[in-house]
Amino acid sequence: MLKLVNMPGEGRMLSLTIRNYGRGDFANLIALQARCFPPPFPSELWWNEEQLNEHATRFPEGALCAEVDGTIVGSMTALRVTVSEDRPHNWASMTDNGYIRNHEPDGDTIYVVDLCVDPHYRKLGLGKWLMQSMFETVVHLGCRRLLGGGRIPGYKVHSANMGPEEYVRKVCEGALKDPVITFMLRCGRLPVGVAAEYLEDEQSLNYAALMEWRNPFKTER
Template identity: 65%
Template sequence: MIRNYGPLDFDGMIDIQRQSFPPPFPSELWWNEEQLNEHVTRFPEGALCAEADGQLIGSMTGLIVDDRQLAGGHSWSSITDDGYIRNHSSHGDTLYVVDVCVIPAFRKYGIGKWLMQTMYEVVVHLRLRRLLGGGRMPGYHLAADEATPEQYVSDVVAGKRRDPVLSFLLRCGRLPVGVMAHYLEDEESLNYAALMEWRNPFTNQA
């Protein structure tokens, strides 16, 4: 089942990160209780988890931002307040994805897509304009000698290449609207990310 997470779920949320990002990934980059408390306090609608037989197996977190916050370039750190979302703006119209994660034992079962679809429902329910977020492009380091980041994303969209993250986001209905440099320290993506959007079909948009 998909539901909102709360304080009683914090240990399970941290365990999702522990299983998904084992050493040598630094444990200090897993969610901490202060971050999780900010999520459930500032924007509980955007704090989602997936549960199976009483165990948390996946999660997705978002915040709302406005166009001013998105003006110019941004990094994951700047737009999510290092994951603390203290910059959440209830007056914005873009739901920005902070994180989506599924433990290894439950991947390939569509849990990530289910979480994404549920977050789309949040966008519709709150009458927001869109969902947005930076998608890692972990296959890019294998193609960097022959394609710019923008060309790589175009090739994935056209089906000429496959990328573990971008191809998943495309299957979820999100489309690229730009490429961000220095988005996240990520050797596989060479620190690039594709800015991926889903537009709310129930709002009037120019």
């Protein structure tokens, strides 16, 4: 996918490409993680080459990157699984700690592992373009839906007055804004639940909103 985007404040158009990433991109993807998650975020939690190799070889359709004028400035990774309602739901178990060796070639759900955009390029709508590209993958593969846990980083300051479910509901109603959940709502994803101890995240108090996009071309049985 190729399009032109306007760089705010610079008065110039940039060429944006959404494509699958491969081995030749690994160093640039790790550098992207460093820019997106600087210290005090621990560097050992950035992608490593073994994880990236699993993404690119085990499920290449779910390994996407955004490239602006030849520089990788965003990425999105997913795997394919069938999610049962009684299955323990946290990031580590659903993504095999980011290695996706639990990928199921015939799974009915595209599950989001990660989405990140270089801070310098976050006003270009790259996250939304990556998300829409993954929606296209859901449709192309005939999967039932896209699903993933979204951080709720605005929750901590409201936690004394409401539970996480009420917080997510208020964000959906527009009474509150959350930098992650509001973005996902704008992309067309809707909440289907809240998971405790999803990922170690102080701002979210380790909660995550489970956000879904259903394939409109797939008939539910």
